[in-house]
Amino acid sequence: MTHSTPKDFTSPDNFGVVDPTVTPKLVAEHGLTPEEFERIKKILGREPNFTELGIFSVMWSEHCSYKNSRKELKKFPTNGPNILVKAGEENAGVVDIGDGWAVAFKIESHNHPSAIEPFQGAATGVGGIIR
Structure with a gap:
């Protein structure tokens, strides 16, 4: 065009x-x-x-690319008998904890501003997870 x-x-x-x-x-x-x-x-x-x-x-930035957290995130297991959803596939990981229960683990990049402004950083982090 x-x-x-x-x-x-x-x-x-x-x-x-x-x-x-x-x-x-x-x-x-x-x-x-x-x-x-x-x-x-x-x-x-x-x-x-x-x-x-x-x-x-x-x-x-940390917010868009997890440039500081990525090395820590790679330490989490992505395979195993209790892993239902691999971390990174759906922006969260889901682990079978038995008895029909599962737990979802997610990192929210909005937590990063907490080091600068704790209340607002935490509030935006929680909002991002709820979304």
């Missing part, structure tokens, strides 16, 4: 907003490590602009 640009269209020149220069400080403020920044540059084949840096920082 091709798109055409109207003849009378003029670019708003980013509405006069100038993107900040991507610096190591800005990378750190976006929660990315120097290693992650190098990986982004390799993926793009160039340095990211400000918008791209923001997109990567969100997509690689």
Whole structure:
């Protein structure tokens, strides 16, 4: 599918907003490590602009990718006689605890803000699980 640009269209020149220069400080403020920044540059084949840096920082955040929790989550068993649903298949794991009972275990990434703001972080975590 091709798109055409109207003849009378003029670019708003980013509405006069100038993107900040991507610096190591800005990378750190976006929660990315120097290693992650190098990986982004390799993926793009160039340095990211400000918008791209923001997109990567969100997509690689704890909330979206469990970047800090993933190594701990891999420690949980995913196979066994009592495992009814493997963790990760349905965003939760379900374990048969006997007598017709099962328990679902789920991690909610909204718990992460609890370290910064305990009440609201916990509230959003519970809300995410109930959803």
